[in-house]
Every structure is written in structure tokens, then in C-alpha cells.
Amino acid sequence: xxxxxxxxxxxxxxxxxxSIINCAYxxxxxxxxxxxxxxxxxxxxxxxxxxxNMDKRQGQRVTVLLNKTVKHLSLQIAATQPGDxxxxxxxxxxxxxxxSFGAGTTVTVRA
Amino acid sequence: DAGVIQSPRHEVTEMxxxxxxxxxxxxxxxxxxxxxxxxxxxxxxxxxxxxxxPIDDSGMPxxxxxxxxxxxxxxxxxxQPSEPRDxxxxxxxxxxxxxxxGELFFGEGSRLTVL
Numbered sequence: 288x289x290x291x292x293x294x295x296x297x298x299x300x301x302x303x304x305x306s307i308i309n310c311a312y313x314x315x316x317x318x319x320x321x322x323x324x325x326x327x328x329x330x331x332x333x334x335x336x337x338x339x340n341m342d343k344r345q346g347q348r349v350t351v352l353l354n355k356t357v358k359h360l361s362l363q364i365a366a367t368q369p370g371d372x373x374x375x376x377x378x379x380x381x382x383x384x385x386x387s388f389g390a391g392t393t394v395t396v397r398a
Numbered sequence: 399d400a401g402v403i404q405s406p407r408h409e410v411t412e413m414x415x416x417x418x419x420x421x422x423x424x425x426x427x428x429x430x431x432x433x434x435x436x437x438x439x440x441x442x443x444x445x446x447x448x449x450x451x452p453i454d455d456s457g458m459p460x461x462x463x464x465x466x467x468x469x470x471x472x473x474x475x476x477x478q479p480s481e482p483r484d485x486x487x488x489x490x491x492x493x494x495x496x497x498x499x500g501e502l503f504f505g506e507g508s509r510l511t512v513l
Contacts, residue, residue: 321501330489330505330506330507332504333501385446387443390440391440
């Protein structure tokens with residue numbers, strides 16, 4: 288069939304609620320994972336990272352969970368705010384400095 | 399601190415014209431990356447440099463694309479001749495080996511429209 292573009296997952300969340308964004312990665316040898324946030328018209332910005340020897344890491348209002356068994360990464364945002372509306376990308380890094388990015392999830396915060 | 403600086407922010411050109419995008423990485427960073435973002439393909443790595451040397455250009459779409467890094471503070475991505483399918487946002491990013499993480503710092507991007 289015709290490729291009409293990437294099907295980006297979307298998440299609509301009520302302001303003040305918690306958000307969970309999921310990502311499946313492909314390379315079992317990846318040892319470093321990052322979440323990026325991209326606001327409209329801007330470049331991606333670092334949110335939080337985690338190494339493969341950890342399964343959880345917390346930042347300010349954000350938590351990243353890593354499940355290596357099923358190659359799954361998630362980003363949890365506590366008390367979601369309007370400023371959290373953006374596209375969120377997970378990225379993985381193997382033994383070089385190349386980051387491979389996922390397709391992205393569009394988060395919309397409802398007031 | 400100045401981040402990664404890209405120019406131009408927007409460029410509209412006609413098919414067949416040469417396009418040059420410019421990037422100034424963060425001072426002290428030894429890795430520089432060029433990415434392309436489109437709705438169809440997302441964020442794609444085109445090429446990256448370490449200490450001004452191209453390491454991996456396997457993502458460069460075809461010979462019409464070329465990238466240079468003449469010194470540690472400047473890189474260019476050139477498209478000649480440009481085609482409408484090159485329309486995209488082109489991001490430059492830099493990182494530092496000694497950061498221990500490989501975190502990329504992205505510029506604001508150059509939005510290219512080829513008519």
C-alpha cells in the first residue's frame with residue numbers, strides 16, 4: 288500500500304494527571320537510552336537518560352523505566368502540565384555515538 | 399552558554415539550486431551529527447563527524463548530498479542539485495566524548511522547502 292507517513296502514537300492527557308509514554312527498542316546490544324522532547328518548531332531537547340545496567344531512573348517530575356527482557360522503555364510524567372505538550376522520542380545507543388530515534392509520540396495536554 | 403547554532407532557519411529554493419546549511423557546534427564538543435526530519439521517515443541520521451573527521455556517512459541519501467567539517471567550530475551540509483523530495487527540517491547536533499553519556503544537543507533546525 289501507499290506509504291502515507293509515519294503513524295505517530297498520540298496521547299491526550301488531562302492537566303494534572305500522570306502520563307505514560309511507551310517505546311519499544313530494537314537493538315538488544317544498546318546500552319544507553321534517552322528520552323527527548325520536541326516542541327513545535329524546535330529541535331529535540333534532552334529529558335532523561337538511563338543505562339542498561341539500571342531499570343529505573345527518576346528526574347524532576349519524570350521517571351524512565353527500562354525492561355530489557357522485552358526491550359521496552361517508558362517515560363512517566365507526573366502532574367502533566369500544558370508545557371508538556373510536545374512530541375516525545377526515545378533513542379537508543381549501542382557502542383558508538385550514533386543515536387537511533389523512535390517514531391515519536393505526540394502528547395496533548397487538555398486544560 | 400550558546401547552544402548549537404544553525405543557519406539559515408528557513409530556506410525556500412527552486413529545484414536544481416544548490417543549498418548550503420551551516421552549523422556551529424557547542425564549543426568543546428568533539429562529535430557533530432546531521433539529522434533530517436520528515437513526516438514520512440522521522441529523524442534520520444545522515445552523517446556524523448568525530449574530531450572533524452567523517453565517521454559514518456551511510457545515511458546520506460545520494461551523491462547530491464555532501465557534508466564537510468573544516469574545523470571544530472563549523473560544518474556544512476550541501477545539496478546540489480536540490481529536489482522537492484529534499485524538503486525537510488535538517489538538524490545539527492553535537493556531543494562530547496567526555497560527557498560519559500553521548501547526550502546530543504540539537505540546534506533549532508533549518509527548514510528547507512524545495513519548490
